Amino acid sequence: MQDLEEIKIIVTGFGGQGIIMAGRIIGKAASLVDGNESTMVQSYGPESRGGACNAQIIISANPIHYPYVDQADILICMSQGGYEKYIEQLKAQGTLIADEDLVNPADGDFDAYHVPATRMAEALGQKMMANIIMIGFLTAVIPAVSVNAARETIRHSVPRGTEELNLKAFAKGYDHGLAVLKGREKKAAGQTGAIA
Amino acid sequence: MNEFNIILFLCNWGPHVAFQTLQDRREKIPYEIKMVRIPCTGRISKALLLKAFERGADGVALVGCRPGACRYGSGTLTAQENTDDARQILNIMGVGEQRLRQATFLPDDAEGLFEFLKTFSQEIRTLGKSPVEVSEKSVTKAIDLQQVARAVSKYDIFSCQDCGKCSSACPLSLTGKSFTPRAVASAMIAGDIDSPIVIEGIWSCLTCGRCYERCPRAVNFPEFVREVREIYQDAGIKALEPHGGFFQSMMRVQGSASLNMDRWSWLPESVHLNMKSKILFFGGCAPYFDIFFRKFLGPQTQNILLDSLRLLNFFDVQPSVLSNERCCGHDLLWTGDERGFRKLAVLNAEAIHASGAEQVITACPECYRTLAVDYPRHGIETKFKVIHLYDFLNREIEKGAVGFKPIDAHLTFQDPCRLLQEEELKALPRKLIGHLKPRSFREISESETGPICCGGCAWNGCDAYVKAMQVNRLKQARAGGRDTLVTACPKCQIHLKCAMEDPFLGQALSMDVKDLTSLIAQSIYWA
Ligand code: SF4
Ligand code: SF4
Ligand code: SF4
Numbered sequence: 001m002q003d004l005e006e007i008k009i010i011v012t013g014f015g016g017q018g019i020i021m022a023g024r025i026i027g028k029a030a031s032l033v034d035g036n037e038s039t040m041v042q043s044y045g046p047e048s049r050g051g052a053c054n055a056q057i058i059i060s061a062n063p064i065h066y067p068y069v070d071q072a073d074i075l076i077c078m079s080q081g082g083y084e085k086y087i088e089q090l091k092a093q094g095t096l097i098a099d100e101d102l103v104n105p106a107d108g109d110f111d112a113y114h115v116p117a118t119r120m121a122e123a124l125g126q127k128m129m130a131n132i133i134m135i136g137f138l139t140a141v142i143p144a145v146s147v148n149a150a151r152e153t154i155r156h157s158v159p160r161g162t163e164e165l166n167l168k169a170f171a172k173g174y175d176h177g178l179a180v181l182k183g184r185e186k187k188a189a190g191q192t193g194a195i196a
Numbered sequence: 197m198n199e200f201n202i203i204l205f206l207c208n209w210g211p212h213v214a215f216q217t218l219q220d221r222r223e224k225i226p227y228e229i230k231m232v233r234i235p236c237t238g239r240i241s242k243a244l245l246l247k248a249f250e251r252g253a254d255g256v257a258l259v260g261c262r263p264g265a266c267r268y269g270s271g272t273l274t275a276q277e278n279t280d281d282a283r284q285i286l287n288i289m290g291v292g293e294q295r296l297r298q299a300t301f302l303p304d305d306a307e308g309l310f311e312f313l314k315t316f317s318q319e320i321r322t323l324g325k326s327p328v329e330v331s332e333k334s335v336t337k338a339i340d341l342q343q344v345a346r347a348v349s350k351y352d353i354f355s356c357q358d359c360g361k362c363s364s365a366c367p368l369s370l371t372g373k374s375f376t377p378r379a380v381a382s383a384m385i386a387g388d389i390d391s392p393i394v395i396e397g398i399w400s401c402l403t404c405g406r407c408y409e410r411c412p413r414a415v416n417f418p419e420f421v422r423e424v425r426e427i428y429q430d431a432g433i434k435a436l437e438p439h440g441g442f443f444q445s446m447m448r449v450q451g452s453a454s455l456n457m458d459r460w461s462w463l464p465e466s467v468h469l470n471m472k473s474k475i476l477f478f479g480g481c482a483p484y485f486d487i488f489f490r491k492f493l494g495p496q497t498q499n500i501l502l503d504s505l506r507l508l509n510f511f512d513v514q515p516s517v518l519s520n521e522r523c524c525g526h527d528l529l530w531t532g533d534e535r536g537f538r539k540l541a542v543l544n545a546e547a548i549h550a551s552g553a554e555q556v557i558t559a560c561p562e563c564y565r566t567l568a569v570d571y572p573r574h575g576i577e578t579k580f581k582v583i584h585l586y587d588f589l590n591r592e593i594e595k596g597a598v599g600f601k602p603i604d605a606h607l608t609f610q611d612p613c614r615l616l617q618e619e620e621l622k623a624l625p626r627k628l629i630g631h632l633k634p635r636s637f638r639e640i641s642e643s644e645t646g647p648i649c650c651g652g653c654a655w656n657g658c659d660a661y662v663k664a665m666q667v668n669r670l671k672q673a674r675a676g677g678r679d680t681l682v683t684a685c686p687k688c689q690i691h692l693k694c695a696m697e698d699p700f701l702g703q704a705l706s707m708d709v710k711d712l713t714s715l716i717a718q719s720i721y722w723a
Contacts, residue, residue, distance in 0.1 A: 116596065179595035182512060183722035194503070194510040194717040 006060040007144045008069045011134075012086050013078030013099075015053050018131035022076070023055025025135055025153045026145060030059040033149035039067035052082040059144055074142060075110075076134055077103045078117070097138060099130065113141060113180065120172050129169035132158075136173025141181060147174065200228035200325070202255040202317055203248045205240050207271075208233055210261035213303035218310055225310070226317035228254075236260065237298070238271030238278075242488065243440025245282045249291060250445040252330040255320040258298045259309070265302065272300060281487050285446065288483065290455040290520075294323060329452040331536065339431040344389050344424065351420035355413040356381050362407030362417065367648050368400060371668070373661040375400050377407045377417045384424070390433075398424050399436045400657050403530055404613045404649035425532025435531040436657040439488070443527060443655040444536075446484060450522040451539035457520045459483075462498075467505045470514040476553035476580075477505060477515040478544075478567065480560035481523050482686045493693045496711070497686035503717035504559040504585050510720065511592045515557065518547045526562040526614075529570060530654035541566075541576045548580055559585040559713050561614035561685045562653075569617070584615070585713060586624040586684075593631055599723035603634040603715065605680040605708065608673050610640065610692065611647035612685035625684050625712055632719060634680075640672050650683075652691035666695035670705040680708040682715060 009026065013019045020042045027040040037060045043053065056069040071091040077083040077098040083105060090096060092109045100114040115137050121130040132154060139150045151167060158166040186192065206212055212233060218225055234240060237260030248256045258279055263272045275298055283293035297316055301309045348354065356378065363369045363376035380397040388394055403418040411417070425435065437444050450457075459479065463469075482497035489495050508515055525540035544567075548556060558564050561584075568582035592598075609629060615621045629637055640647075648669060651662040670692060673681050683689045689709050696705045 120596075175595040176597065179592070179597035183597040186510075186722045191510075192721045194506045194720050 005062070006058065006064075007074065007142070008072045009057040009059070009074045009076065009138075009144065010054055010069055010072040010086055010089060011057070011076040011078075012052055012054040012082030013102075013131075014081065017078050018128060019053050019078065019082075020055050021157065022131040022135055023057050025132075025150070025157050026138070027057045027059070028157070029145040029149035029153040030057075033152050034146050036061055037064050039064050041067050052079060052085045054082065054086060074138070074144070076138065077105075078130065078134065080104060095142065097134065097141075099134075113137070115173070115176065117173065120176070121169060124165065124169055124172065126165060126169065129166060132166050132169040133173035133176075136170040136175075137177040137180075138173075139170075140174045140177025200254045200317070200320055201252055202226070202229045202257065202320055203253045204229050204231045204313070205234050205237065205244075205256070205258045206231050207237050207260035208235050209267050210265055210303050211259045211301040211305075211309055214301050214306040214309040217306035221306070223310055225313055228317055228320075229257075229313060236266070236268050236271040237275035238266070238268065238273070240275065240278065241440050241442070242278050242282050242285075243442035243445060245278065245296060246285070246442055246445040246449065247440075249286070249295070249326065249328055250330075250448050252326070252328070253295075254323075254326040255295045255297070255316060257313075257316055258296075259312075260298075260300055262300045262302060265300075277491065281490065284487050285484055288458055289446070289449055290457040291326060291328060291449065292323065294319060295326065327452055327454045327456070328449050329454075331448060331451065331539075337431065339389055339433075340427055341389070343427045344384065347420060347423040347427065348384060350423070351416050352413070353381050353385055353415060353420060356385070356411075356415050357413055358382065359412060361410045361412065362415075365406045365410045365646075367404065367406065367651070367665050368402065368661055371661045371665040373400065377401070381415065381417065381420075389424075395428065395433060398428065400659070400661075402613070402649055402651055402653055402657075402662075404653065405616060406646060406648070409616075409646060422530055422532070425530075426534045427532075429532040435533075436659075437531065438652075438655055438658040442488065443481075443484075444531060444533070447523045447525070447528050447540065448533070448536050451536055451543070453539075453543060455520065457522075459519050459521045460517050463502065463505070467502070468509050468514045469505075469517060471516045472552070473514055473516045474552065474554045475508075475513055475515045476548060476551055476556050477501075477508065477517050478524070478548075478556050478558040478560075478563055479504075479517065479521060480558060480563040480686070482560070485686055485690055489690060492697075493690060495686070495690045495693060496714070497689060500559055500686060500711045500713050503711075503714045504557075506717050507585070507589060507713065507720070508557070510717075511588075513588075516551055516553060518544075518551060520547055522547075524560075524563040524566040526566040526570070527654040527656075529566065529574075531656050534574075537570075538574065538576070541571050541574065545571060545576050545578055548578075554580055556580050556582045557585055557588055558582070561612035562687070564621075565614040565617065584621060584624065586628055587621075589716060590624055590627050593628070593720075597723060599721055600631055600633045600716075601719040601721060603632060603719055605634050605710075606676075606678045607632075607634045607637045607680050607682050608640050608678045609637075609682045609712075610650060610669070610673070610684070610688050612683070612688055613647075613649035613653055615684065616647060625682075628712060628716060629682065632715065636678075638676060638678065640669070650685070650688040650691045652687050655687075658691075663695060663698070666692060667698055667701065667705065670695055670707070674705065674707055678707070680710055682710055682712050684712045686711075 031038040117130040279298040525537040529537035
């Protein structure tokens with residue numbers, strides 16, 4: 001959280017994608033390891049049975065008085081239903097991080113990243129780890145939690161015996177995030193190809 | 197004592213008359229000039245020019261007839277081209293183009309010739325001794341039987357059970373050459389080490405490793421061959437070096453410690469280097485090949501180096517390079533000149549250590565294999581990690597965010613024999629091709645049991661059987677409408693292009709040859 005006073009994040013997807021777990025990891029990393037304040041509320045409601053579920057996280061340098069997120073800085077979407085339901089809650093010029101294959105966003109006043117998280121997780125042999133890949137990506141592109149905090153928290157939050165694979169998934173997402181940033185930078189500088 | 201050595205290759209026809217006039221007049225021709233009378237300057241190949249330097253010449257002059265006066269028509273022009281190419285290579289190696297001169301004189305121009313000889317020898321005196329160290333050859337005349345016995349037991353040739361699996365895998369045996377690894381192995385066990393057929397067999401092997409891969413007793417025939425070649429070299433049994441041994445000479449010259457080489461000044465400014473980088477790019481010999489083959493094949497192997505650097509820059513790596521980068525030593529090692537190999541290896545390892553690099557990236561399969569495997573195996577300490585460019589590229593590309601422009605071609609791929617030792621390496625080129633967007637890609641042969649080499653590894657033993665094998669390879673590659681052969685080694689590119697010149701088959705073999713690194717560099721972009 002180098003330059004941001006407060007970051008509000010909504011993570012959404014369908015039940016079984018590890019949405020709540022992702023939210024919990026982000027929040028814990030920010031508070032328990034990075035030493036910031038953080039809150040998380042989760043909603044299941046009727047949508048938890050296959051519909052859209054969500055986790056709302058606030059990370060702040062100062063005490064947080066109200067944990068619900070009305071307008072989010074960052075919306076992480078892992079399902080089309082979640083996207084449709086929560087896109088209105090992404091503030092103007094906010095950041096959308098969406099699973100490339102599961103979400104088909106319309107144009108809007110936001111900065112969109114399309115991450116093939118589920119596909120990358122499948123390539124690792126663990127579709128379940130798409131959420132961890134998303135955390136990796138988030139960590140690379142947004143200074144919400146530090147790499148070290150994210151890694152430590154993942155290590156302590158995932159089932160015993162799956163730590164290494166989860167950290168590998170994190171690294172995949174993180175590296176992808178860095179690559180995307182690098183690509184944006186290069187494109188902005190007009191260096192798209194390898195041969196000038 | 198003669199301090200300097202200048203070789204004067206003097207054409208028999210025009211200028212020799214002028215030279216005789218000088219002798220008749222008892223002119224003081226500088227004593228360091230050794231005249232070698234030749235039939236035509238056009239017959240002095242690049243290999244002979246370089247050999248003179250390898251064997252200790254401080255200067256070489258190629259003196260012939262005026263262009264219009266050449267008795268054979270094109271001799272003077274050929275000499276000019278050979279001299280130009282050799283001078284360029286001497287420059288890169290830090291020997292200096294000034295040491296090689298070409299001149300022409302009419303028979304009656306004794307004065308002109310005399311002036312030239314005096315000036316040239318003065319120039320060489322000013323330049324000083326050549327930086328090339330002449331390697332003393334310890335030729336022991338007879339084949340060292342004990343060493344042969346040691347090699348036989350070291351590679352466990354005795355365990356051969358005569359099953360013949362190797363012969364049915366060996367591309368040379370399959371092309372009809374009267375050579376099989378099994379026969380050579382049994383002959384050597386039986387003590388036949390110097391019959392012509394065994395000697396030819398040892399020099400013919402391509403060291404491609406197909407036999408070793410299939411041998412149920414894990415007889416490492418290629419390594420055995422390599423070691424026997426060393427023993428042969430010591431006994432003065434010469435390697436079958438194509439192109440007059442030009443490349444081996446070039447590599448031996450580079451074994452000299454005090455060369456002040458100029459490997460990289462040709463790089464365009466758009467390439468970003470950082471001489472303090474922990475990552476060093478090791479280029480390999482490609483630039484020399486392009487110069488050498490400029491006239492016939494027009495290979496584009498120097499571009500592999502340029503495109504490698506561009507790709508490293510693309511991914512934000514600004515590597516260092518060695519201006520004194522020598523040949524890695526692969527070819528000398530595999531043609532039995534272990535001493536020559538060792539000199540190069542020690543000089544390269546020292547230079548890499550001095551650069552402070554912790555990682556060495558190379559795009560050349562032979563350099564990769566030699567630096568990563570053979571340096572340590574031969575006791576040369578390497579305090580750096582060697583990575584093939586494909587490994588680096590694959591890791592970066594898998595991070596995503598890059599795309600590939602469509603390639604309007606039907607591709608197939610020729611595996612380089614030196615990347616086949618490790619499963620992981622073997623898979624890399626295909627992973628990379630998998631990212632590309634060609635019109636189609638198909639393996640050269642679906643039924644093939646493992647890849648077949650290009651036939652020209654280590655600049656050793658190119659003959660009619662190798663040519664036939666390459667022609668077969670190209671026919672396979674062209675089948676099914678494929679138009680572009682992707683290669684991953686400068687030598688595959690050169691040798692297979694050479695085979696396309698087959699006069700009987702002509703156009704039937706011709707296809708585009710593209711290096712994989714260059715293909716990637718041309719089509720990758722930040723998506
Ligand atoms: S494959 Fe091995 S065991 Fe069989 S003949 Fe060849 S060297 Fe001997
Ligand atoms: S290394 Fe290759 S060329 Fe040599 S014997 Fe074995 S299969 Fe034949
Ligand atoms: S294949 Fe051609 S280029 Fe290669 S060694 Fe033989 S003659 Fe030379």
